[in-house]
Amino acid sequence: MTELPDDTVLRVSDLRTHFELGSRVAKSVDGVSFDVRRGETLAVVGESGSGKSVTSLSIMRLLSSPGRIVGGNILYRTSQGQVIDIATLPERKMRAVRGRELAMIFQEPMTSLNPLYTVGDQIVEMIRLHEPLSTADARRRARRMLELVEIPAADRRLDEYPHQMSGGMRQRVMIALALSCNPNLLIADEPTTALDVTIQAQILDLLRRLQREIGMSILFITHNLGVVAEIAHDVVVMYTGRVVEKSPVASLFAHQKHPYTRGLLACIPNASRDRGGAGERLRLNPIPGNVPPVTALPPGCSFAPRCSYRIPQCDEAPPLMAAGPSHLSRCWRHEAL
Amino acid sequence: MTGETLLSVQGLTKQFQTRNGTVKAVDGVSFDVKRGTIVGLVGESGSGKTTAGRCTLRLVEPNDGRIVFDGVDLRTLSEREMRAYRSRLQIIFQDPYSSLNPRLRVDQIIGEALDIHRPVRGSARRDRIAELLHRVGLNPDAARRYPHEFSGGQRQRIGIARALAVEPDFIVADEPVSALDVSVQAQVLNLIQDLQQDFGLTMLFIAHDLSVVEYLCDEVVVMYLGRVMERGPSREIYAMPRHPYTQALLSAAPLPDPAADRRRIVLKGDIPSPLDPPSGCVFRTRCRYAVEACAEIVPPLEDVGSNHHVACIRHGDPEVISQGLTL
Secondary structure, three states, X not given: OOOOOOOEEEEEEEEEEEEEEOOEEEEEEEEEEEEEEOOOEEEEEOOOOOOHHHHHHHHHOOOOOOEEEEEEEEEEEOOOOOEEEHHHOOHHHHHHHEOOOEEXXXXXXXXXXXXXXXXXXXXXXXXXHHOOOOHHHHHHHHHHHHHHOOOOOHHHHOOOOHHHOOHHHHHHHHHHHHHOOOOOEEEEEOXXXXXXXXXXXXXXXXXXXXXXXXXXXXXXXEOOHHHHHHHOOEEEEEEOOXXXXXXXXXXXXXXXXXXXXHHHHHHOOOXXXXXXXXXXXXXXXXXXXXXXXXXXOOOOOOOHHHOOOOOHHHHOOOOOEEEEOOEEEOOOOHXXX | OOOOEEEEEEEEEEEEEEOOEEEEEEEEEEEEEEOOOEEEEEOOOOOOHHHHHHHHOOOOOOOEEEEEEOOEEHHHOOHHHHHHHHOOEEEEOOOOOOOOXXXXXXXXXXXXXXXXXXXXXXXXXXXXXXXXXHHOOOOHHHHHOOHHHOOHHHHHHHHHHHHHOOOOOEEXXXXXXXXXXXXXXXXXXXXXXXXXXXXXXXXXXXXXXXHHHHHHOOEEEEEXXXXXXXXXEHHHHHHOOOOHHHHHHHHHOOOOOOOOOOOOOOOOOOOOOOOOOOOOOOOHHHOOOOOHHHHOOOOOOEEOOOOOEEOOOOOOOHHHHHHHHOO
8 A cells, every 4th residue: 555666756546535515425536546757747637627626635635625535545755755645644744744745836826825925924934834944044045946936136026025926926936935845746736827828838937947957746737738738748637527538648649549638639729720721710629518517427428428429338437448558548439539 | 791991990099097107008009800800819918908909899998099980980979979889899708707797687688788779579579589599509498597507608608699689790809718618618619600600790809819819810919018019810920920029929829739849939027017118119128139229119010011010120130030930
């Protein structure tokens, strides 16, 4: 149970996170498994309701009631080389792990930074919570962190409040705050979704550089397949709380082995594909219907009602099957794709 | 009918007074929209694209400029005269959650627009509402339900039905698909195209998603800090952007293809404060090609052929041109 391959920082196996609402149970995460390898980026991609954010909150143990991990393991290798199971770790021990070993950045930095304290105070507080440093030493480290994330005039910025900064600058502060205790694993939940594309490009560049320099592992949650192509080594595609496809990034974009992934890529407008010879617009190929709520999933394959590859066998829930080298698909017909 | 200019915006300017000074949100913006076409207005936050869109319909009163719609300058009309034009000019909003009154049923939301501009009664009114719902892909029973009972994509369809109810000639669509999941986004984009073709609608499509604009729009207007940097036929602008800002913007958009060989231009820094925009060219502080003259001259929009206009004093420079070719 406490074995983890040397190159693996995090192994999530059969994670189940449910929300019990009276007699109904929302199985937001229902048997999710994946590994994050040292120094690499695993992207978890999905639309609203896929369970991607609940997965990341489960790993940080930041679920709010009535959300609860009801099964599975989250094995994590600490910086001391010890393997722990986050899923069952007592909250008191979790507090030493959260922030120090695992750090998280969110979509909207304004809601995760405290508006009443300067960014310097917030970074210093974080450092002193986990390490026995004097305020002056912690402040020096805080300044170095702002420099690391390429914030100009770091000394002056330390004394500014979050509202005095732009969205891109605040996301840099969030990254500085997250990295200030040298975490092994950074969980980034849609960190560039609220940013403009030119600022998004800066932040992705920054994350790639930091990964190269400090060798940190990243779990990157996103709905944007363009961003996945830019940043991921491996990709997990989620739909209604389950993993439907898992693969190295190149293989996923070259051959999708699940109709949902294929459908998602076909939906993104692409003028070279979706415009004819005379420049006329061709119709896009949307996935019909909507994502069903996790409280009312169809039996069998949950994607079947929207799927053009559907066969009678789809009434039976498919397991994740090997569909190529390191490529898994939860589709009975993956060979036909 | 295509080809004739339905809307011509000239020198549109909107200033807001704030505690800290004057913000020129829109500063001398000009563009034309031909009948039956879709023009994309793109730019990042703070570019003024939303304000420009609202000024076009006089939902926000501009301080200066002309908005010539079907031969009439809308700014010369009184409030009362303007009201007669409102049914021909409609808007679809970004957020399908805040743009529908939660206390009204769907038939009341759509019916309100009908009652004001195209009054019909009784069964004719019900039929018209059912027809509109059908047209945007909703069941007729949607009429008796409230907005909260619908998903984001369905609400956006309701917003579109409301805009169509008055049979407009021109629609400003302000980021109509940005809040939607990709699979739903494609459904709504197909709907917009169908409606555009079936009703011969003319549209100003405000967006920040560059691949959506490339696919959907016939022409593109690129804004930065309240000004137009470049405009022209989308095919041309996407194939060969001439303005350094457009080049950087297009290169920054992530493509769903890990094998793509991208030459990304990463812009330094943030968009400057609109309270204190740079002198001369507003983009010069982030531009890799900026020279001293850029601080002194406000670059005019110059025609570089086939209705393609660029506001950059170095647009003819081989270095800048070749950058546009390597994206």
